[in-house]
Amino acid sequence: MGTQIKDVIIKPDAPSSLLLDKHADYIAAYGSKKDDYEYTLSEYLRMSGIYWGLTVMDLMDQLHRMNRQEIVDFIKSCQHECGGISASIGHDPHLLYTLSAVQILCLYGSVDEIDVDKVVEYVKGLQQEDGSFAGDKWGEIDTRFSFCAVATLSLLGKMDAINVDKAIEFVLSCMNFDGGFGCRPGSESHAGQIYCCTGFLSLTGQLHQLNADLLGWWLCERQLPSGGLNGRPEKLPDVCYSWWVLASLKIIGRIHWIDKAKLRGFILACQDEETGGFADRPGDMVDPFHTLFGVAGLSLLGDDQIKAVNPVLCMPEDVLQRIGLQPDLLS
């Protein structure tokens, strides 16, 4: 008896070259289907959806095709009295969408369109006594929100608004036996949370606290024979993990520990040749989320048709240079 490795098989006729024009058309058209049922169902995450779409367009140097004014107006109408920003109009503010909104405004170089001081107050108000962050006033605690908080504040240049030492202490208390991180102290390691926590430690200048060799080993063991990466042991590969795992490896200076050519092959096979866009796995339905992380993953792998992406903030490097933000990476 033995464990079957969970993986996918890439068919010989799967796409093997990058279809940038199709992806740009797919994203440009996505926002125009506003009466679509699926689109309406995903309203609760609209702000992040816009961030995914705009970031991938910017990485492909196609940002000009999106309607800047409409988007900036939309963000302004999503900022609440408390300073927080919601996914859409009528929804409640949350750290997740506050970060997405700030990221979008950074892409457009128009952070001043919203009340920045209030955003800072909102983020600050969500820090708990133990240093952790609640996602909103309803108190869900997660290391994702620690990342959202410091990422938002770094982009706004206001990191000193929070108790950074306590925030660090909390994130470090979530470190596990395998060197990875989970949602809360005691939670199992997960590549998405590891990305958030390594990103957090980069932004707070604490990468030396990681056990980088141990964590890097766990991360490079996410690569499966198909070349794709999974997010936890014994799980299927997924394009979004080519971002979470790869970005984490890049942050800890060990991106060369995976087989780049095989991963590139897997990501390319997840493209849809007809519609454009990327799916989680070859042959599945595409969406903007996987399209961003597919393209961003290829950028980290060094594809020169795509702009360089920053592994900590998942934004184009040129945007961060404009802001003057350069998060730490281990060498």
Place this chain on the structure above:
Amino acid sequence: MHGRVKVKTTAQQEEEKRKEREKKLKIYVAARDACFSKRTDGVLDEEALQLTQQLLSSNPDFATLWNYRREILMHQETIKDEDEVQNIYEAELLFLESCLKVNPKSYGSWHHRSWVSARLPRPDWSRELSLCDRCLSLDDRNFHCWDYRRMVVRMSGVPVDKELEFTDRLIGSNFSNYSSWHYRSTLLPLLHPESPEPPSPCRQPQSSPPPSPQTQSHRVCEEQLLKEYELVQNAFFTDPNDQSAWFYYRWLLGRAEREEMISCVYVSREEERVAVAFSRPVNAQSVGLFLVLDGQPQRVEWRSVHPRFKQSPVWICDLPPGTINDISNEHNLTVHWTEKHTHRDCALYTGRTESWCRDTATDQELFRSELSVEKTSVLQSELQSVNQLQELEPLNKWCLLTIILLMRALDPLGYEKETLAHFQTLKEVDSMRSAYYNDLCSKFMIENTILKMEYAEVRVFSISDRNLTTLCHLDQLLLVTHINLSSNQLQRLPPQFAMLQCLEVLEADNNCIENLEGVYHLLRLEEVSLRNNKISTPADLKPLASCRKLKRLDLRGNPVTQSPDVESELSELLPSVTDLLL
């Protein structure tokens, strides 16, 4: 959108689907708008509960609707008596159960369940625990459910040993259960601490996070450790390809932490400089590092060896000019690390140009953070077992790697040859990760070379022709005067290289070096040989300009020698160099 297979459809099917979706959209939008307008009007009634229920059943990630429900429930609390409130919340739990059945991975549903459980007038934690049991029996890797379980366990004071038994059961039915192994790694140290502090048999609800198995020194008593080894061996003998048990085993084998201390103080008369090495990276500017010279506190400015490091294991400072440069004087130096209440002394005797004070390094002290040395006999018998498995499974990568780790814990130098052979096999059977194995092997070879250097009591570090792909442990080389890295696969001399504060001669011929960032402010460096590397432009040599004593530089066989005007550019960049070989 995860795991949704794309299906080919005909035009007619497409049209039917479109109509169906249009209908669903209308119903959905109407319900959503009704919810939003009720909420805007401040309505907190049962009808609103119904409406949100309808929407959340199909879309549990619509977080704002859970918020609305909480507002309604909190309002109901104020107008109903305790029994009624209990009933309302019980109904909420039933509704949540149906949501979780449809979508067991919704953050919103699980968080709402935690919220409700915490507000229930008479909580029934055993019911919550059995819900977790059922949920985990359907998917033993659902991390939302595991997290909820941990909350229930904490709130209701389930004893740690009961939870350990629970993982026994899950692992017994399926060894390949990373979540259970993970849970054990958090439970074991609580139940069987090695320290004399009494174990708490029952964990009370607490606000501060439990210590992490990584950041805290977690030791397990030996008896439990032996049992644990047996359990893991059962797992990997049953299924040698299951990574879960191997990850856990590596943790079990290597839990020790290096003590935080000042590992070395070095003082140089000529440069009037002090260098301090720590057992882990610190920020000397913020940890309270004080220097006392001959009883007088000194105002010095600590800096890391390279501007890239805010945290570093090696820090340096310059003494005021004229303080120690008279060779006929004796000086006594003390470095205090106030944060850790520790210090280290160093005496600079008359006639001496330099001095240092440090622990005599041995293998056990130096590198045990990678793998703790339990009783040798225990590790020896572990190695025997894993070797047996390897005979059955000669190409099993997990087995090979574990053998290497055990050999290193037992006798790193004695097993060097076998270790190298196993690395070779590893790279062949798991070629996707060959770069990882190369780096790990480099690290072990560097450790071995440091050990050999220590035993020989010399300041020469020589590691040529070993396929090194990376440099590490450079903080251990603070006192090295000669380094030979020739004939390896190095691509760079990283910023950490600047920790070699005493370096006089650097040989790194026949590598692939293109970046010299770390050859920075090495004030004693006189000779650098970089033959046959990949240095391509004079600008790549810029860091060398900070090494004021550099006299001899050999760049033969590098692309840079082909660039026009290289000689005049280099003589301008490196005026101290009198012996330039191109």
